Amino acid sequence: MTKILVVDDDFSNAEVIQLVLENEGFEVERICHSIQLEPSIAKFCPDLVLMDILLDAHDGRDICNDLKADQSTSHIPVMLITAMLESQIGKITCEADAIMFKPFDYTVLVNKVKKVLRSAIKIRN
Structure with missing residues (x-):
């Protein structure tokens, strides 16, 4: 089963995303504090980080960028979500595999998650 780690400090948003992804057959763990990220990755071994x-x-x-620079986590696709304006995103260079802007339709989110996962599998093979 594909594992997705959801990282969002908005508990209710993280919970809804978890439910939506679990309904699609993914195994999901969610955390609400960035300090929990490293131990969660080590324990859960996600196939995707949605943050x-x-x-x-x-x-x-x-x-x-830290995840992508670390050899032990560089293979994990990272998909970012944000309420920021698209013009604000580029102020910090980022190596994310995908970015989604809030508010978003959950069907679109699921489709984008699946697309990122398919791309990651192709790259590994």
Whole structure:
């Protein structure tokens, strides 16, 4: 079963995303604090990290870049979600595999998650 780690400091948003993805057959773990990310990745071994950009004390773009720079996590696709304006995103260079802007339709979210996962599998093979 494909594992997705949802990182969002808005508990209700993380919970809804978890429910939507679980209904699609994914195994989902959610965390609401960026400090929990490393231990969660080590324990859960996600196939995808779905993360908000504006987190508690950190910026998801910086966290994404750290994940991509670390050889032990660079293979994990990272999909960012945000309520920021598209023009604000580029202020920090980011190596995310995809970005979705809030508000979004959950069907579109699921389709984008599946697309990112398919792309990651093709790259590994």
